[in-house]
Amino acid sequence: MSPRKVDPNLGAQLIEAAARLLSEEGPAALSTRKLAATVGTSTMAVYTHFGGMDDLVRAVVREGFTLLNRRLESVEETDDPVADVVALGWAYRANAREHRHLYNVMFGGSSLSGFSLTDADRQHGRYTLDALVRAVKRCVAAERFLPSDPELVAHQLWIALHGLVTLDLGGYLVEPFTADTCFEAQVCAMVLGAGDDPARARESVARGALRPV
Amino acid sequence: MSPRKVDPNLGAQLIEAAARLLSEEGPAALSTRKLAATVGTSTMAVYTHFGGMDDLVRAVVREGFTLLNRRLESVEETDDPVADVVALGWAYRANAREHRHLYNVMFGGSSLSGFSLTDADRQHGRYTLDALVRAVKRCVAAERFLPSDPELVAHQLWIALHGLVTLDLGGYLVEPFTADTCFEAQVCAMVLGAGDDPARARESVARGALRPV
DNA sequence: CCTAATCAATGACGGCGTTATGTAACGGTG
DNA sequence: CACCGTTACATAACGCCGTCATTGATTAGG
16 A cells, blocks of 8 residues: 655755756746756656646745745844845845846746746745844834834835846846946935934945845 | 838737737737737748747837837826826836736746847837936926936836836735835835925825826 | 556647748839 | 749748656555
8 A cells, every 4th residue: 555655856856957947047948858857857757746837836936935035034133223124135136136037937027838826825925024024123113214014114125125126137227227226225215215314324224235145 | 123012010910919919818828820810820920020929029018118108108297296206106007007918028027938128128118217207307306306316216216116016916915015005105215215305295195196097 | 476556758749939841922124 | 914033921840848648667565
């Protein structure tokens, strides 16, 4: 009654290979045949370990979200919470740049022939905001931000970050309005919009930018 | 020495059909064969009128940009320039919602099997910001915004709008932080970040939201 | 050792973008 | 008028894709 067990490595290998193909050759190169070739198996592996190409992509996306989450969680909390917010922004952006194709797939771009995320996937990605929400709460507690809904403020920051990242990856931010320039201005404006003092805001934005990514 | 003339209608029909397919059935349904079937021709028409599928998509994207531009240009200039900025934001968002698949293709998402925009395409899309830049200049002239680079401020607004739109289209903005809620908060924060007075900002945001889209 | 059960390899199917080849329409030329 | 070079489009093929039914291989329990 106990037949040959499924090789748990194969699923992980497929996800890894898919992420690598996605990163190095773009979404168009992601095919069951290429995957089977690089992993050294047949196309059927995709169907036994996942339901099909869509579900494999979904798994890769989940990997991408945990990657992003780990990156954000690695940002340290200092006694300048506004600088922490800025550092989180840099981390978010750095992660997107390092896994640009993956980021595109994660957030609905790169449709990958009809593939789209489910509500569960999106919900899974939502906890990404946790670190940001915590930082915003600390900004409010430190009376740097006016009292308001920290989740809403985090959403605003997220929206701004996401817009910047996608336009940057799309190649829309060129001299003299590069992504770096716009990032600084954007974060500054958002922090000011949240109620921080202009002078302290500038200082914190500069401090946050100096953090290691 | 004078060969058979190309039917100029066919190219337009192809673009129109492509836009319709894109809108109604998504990027996955956009194929030379479906196009040929709906227009009533063969797949070769795509290659004689455009260089291939990529160039047809490019043409559709250009159509999309002129559509967006027309939408933004139709926003009237009133004596409340901040409200005009807000109205431009609503118009931008309304256009994206009405042509969601097209918007995704325009801005790098929906890779459509390896397709990506050229620098020329992006440059063609850049004049989209003109209306926004003009409105920001008027805000500065009316001393609602602090003196600064209007283009940079317009970029910031654009980035925030784009982030909101793409996250909205991706289904990431759900209760209680819906796209409407975030939009208001986002625009408010950006306007405040640009230097406007809080009370007048709120008033203008409300006024701009009441404009017909 | 046999049997049941499960994974994976093979090959097929339809659909895709693209390309080679055929064909018919057109304007210039006699 | 006929003729011909040129070009637009049709047809069919090629290689690739995702998917799946079939079949062989492999393993654990009896």
